[in-house]
């Protein structure tokens with residue numbers, strides 16, 4: 005028995021559809037050139053020495069560096085602590101949300117706000133405000149507590165800031181899982197005489213365990229890959245991401261940086277594969293059923309009160325940290341003189357700020373629609389089509405999620421500064437706005453693809469088949485049926501890509517040229533120098549831009565959204 | 575419609591799938607051959623998982639066969655994509671475009687064919703009249719009842735005047751009453767436009783009432799092809815007999831053939847059955863007995879014992895044993911007939927003409 009004939013026919017049919025074939029080819033070229041190739045070059049660079057051939061020399065060299073060994077252990081420690089703390093706090097939030105009667109509307113709203121913040125938040129923001137709150141001239145440390153030598157810089161600072169940044173991701177993941185636990189399981193345990201705590205430890209927690217592992221790994225990867233926060237608040241606590249950056253910009257040793265990048269990449273990649281192909285599957289298999297009924301919410305005050313108060317305090321604190329930013333831009337001198345002024349904003353616009361805004365906005369506006377369309381096309385091919393290279397397209401575009409920005413940045417430097425394989429081919433790309441746009445696209449593609457896949461799985465496949473059957477080719481089917489049905493998802497992908505691009509830092513900070521200064525680089529520059537007023541002014545405007553984009557998205561969905569109509573049909 | 579409809583021919587078509595659990599390949603459709611005449615209404619009938627949908631989807635072009643060739647009219651179409659095949663499918667889930675209204679749904683295929691605006695309008699309205707949906711053209715599809723949605727799906731397929739209409743259990747989402755009225759509707763429209771229709775169902779009454787020909791499938795192979803009467807009265811196997819309608823089987827031995835009759839011994843008794851096919855003397859055979867062709871009486875061909883006797887209103891339902899084998903009997907209009915009770919001994923009266931021998 006062999007399936008070769010149908011495979012051959014399928015191929016024939018595929019090639020009868022030129023739009024489809026050229027789309028696939030273009031996609032493959034894009035993914036290979038801008039994701040696979042830069043990472044591949046890093047590997048080549050670190051094991052191939054010119055004139056000597058294959059050699060582990062570079063690895064030996066970096067392994068001999070104290071700085072590198074320290075950074076490596078620092079990275080693991082940081083990932084571990086941030087991962088655990090974020091998962092625990094995320095679990096508390098999810099538990100309160102799913103199991104407790106929260107009467108206060110304000111609190112509900114606060115939970116919602118907190119859960120979207122990390123998606124839209126520019127990097128640095130939490131670090132900036134943490135410094136302004138707890139630093140040497142921090143409001144809390146200096147002004148209120150009169151501590152004059154407070155030190156927020158270092159591991160503690162990074163952990164606090166990263167935990168507050170990443171726990172909402174865990175919250176959302178775990179909330180989804182808790183909602184799927186059938187309440188009757190817990191009621192059965194309760195009925196057999198288990199106390200509430202016993203139910204939690206013997207039923208809820210074991211069911212949730214793979215999910216918790218999943219959340220931990222996701223945060224671990226994020227924390228390890230994070231560049232902005234360790235850069236700003238890390239002080240002398242260097243992680244792999246910052247060490248790689250310094251190796252490029254300070255030591256001017258891109259080969260060493262390439263080898264370090266390989267180490268960091270292997271770390272995130274292994275964890276990501278573990279998470280994706282083992283834990284995620286396990287989570288799905290233990291928690292398949294939908295909850296059959298509404299859960300009886302916990303009303304016992306001795307349980308609800310401390311937990312809700314804790315969560316409310318954390319949430320309020322996060323929100324307050326964002327509010328600090330505009331204030332930081334409006335006060336004359338943080339820590340000393342709290343009278344209002346517009347001088348920082350004036351400074352921004354007097355010294356090239358406008359340029360930075362223009363580059364950031366324009367480049368992001370170019371990247372966003374390309375990303376959105378690309379990710380929808382990838383999602384469409386992955387969900388609805390059969391062809392040989394499909395696994396590759398899916399694998400690469402999702403795996404890009406696990407590539408730390410710094411690593412990608414080094415990859416682009418090594419891969420494109422001398423053209424493809426240093427042959428000079430495509431050399432013109434390096435140092436242009438185009439390469440920044442490409443990096444933006446690569447960085448947002450996985451997120452868009454993932455949500456596109458989720459949206460497309462919702463659509464009954466026979467709807468598209470019937471269009472196909474009536475005589476539409478695949479391009480036509482995509483434009484007239486698929487895209488209109490996932491309009492909402494497409495638009496939110498568009499805005500997400502825009503927001504991610506305009507707030508991106510880790511990959512592009514290595515690639516910017518004086519011609520294209522970006523807002524995030526400016527924030528980094530001034531925060532590093534200790535000019536918090538200017539940094540805050542930049543950050544405030546950035547937050548305003550992001551917020552406007554999101555408002556626009558919500559407006560669009562309200563007036564042009566289709567999802568509502570479509571779900572009613574179900 | 576001025577278009578000539580085309581026949582469909584399958585020659586030794588197979589489809590191999592990989593079982594996702596065991597990872598082993600198996601033939602979901604195993605070397606089937608069919609020849610469907612232009613303009614006829616054919617149903618594919620069979621138990622769940624027997625390969626009906628797969629067969630239909632190979633005709634539509636959504637799946638590629640691993641062996642054999644599919645012909646539309648005289649043209650081999652294996653390598654054509656669905657959009658290039660002159661077939662139109664009506665899906666079980668209707669598959670209406672939720673972002674279009676009724677008119678745009680029906681007009682979709684016409685627009686793709688570059689038909690002029692005015693003509694699209696006329697043709698859509700004509701088809702909507704045909705399926706009795708006039709005046710509904712501006713509704714969104716979610717403002718329609720299930721039966722109306724089904725008719726929009728039918729109109730959308732019909733309006734492009736395909737050579738062949740394909741249906742995959744189009745009525746299974748409707749309630750029983752609507753199912754019956756929709757199926758007469760479909761048959762009426764099909765006959766009116768004279769189009770070839772291939773209809774997948776696992777509802778035997780649907781197959782019976784609609785079809786010119788029924789194709790019974792089992793485990794990827796064709797068990798029997800024939801008119802509804804053929805299949806009911808002369809099933810080719812126990813599977814087919816059992817799948818269509820109620821049936822009981824009795825084991826017997828062929829004793830003799832004379833005067834165009836086969837003499838068959840069942841236990842100590844003998845039956846003379848019309849000889850449709852040649853049976854060798856001395857061979858074991860199986861009698862196929864439809865319950866409505868049997869009755870219980872004080873005298874008859876085969877002695878039996880009543881095991882169950884239930885009053886069902888318009889008939890009396892008996893289970894009897896003949897020579898140890900269970901036989902079901904229905905006696906219609908039992909009011910003025912003798913009713914036997916469980917445990918009584920009686921005879922099974924058989925209309926010899928209605929017995930089929932396997």
Ligand SMILES: Nc1ncnc2c1ncn2[C@@H]1O[C@H](COP(=O)(O)OP(=O)(O)OP(=O)(O)O)[C@@H](O)[C@H]1O
Nearest residue numbers: 591592593602621622623624625626627628629776
């Ligand atoms: N894509 C697929 N991959 C693997 N196996 C498949 C696939 N599609 C169908 N099958 C298997 O092929 C066999 C035939 O499936 P098919 O859908 O044709 O059955 P069917 O006769 O239409 O059944 P039903 O009446 O339940 O719709 C089944 O065993 C099914 O599990």
Ligand SMILES: [Mg+2]
Nearest residue numbers: 626627628742
């Ligand atoms: Mg089926």
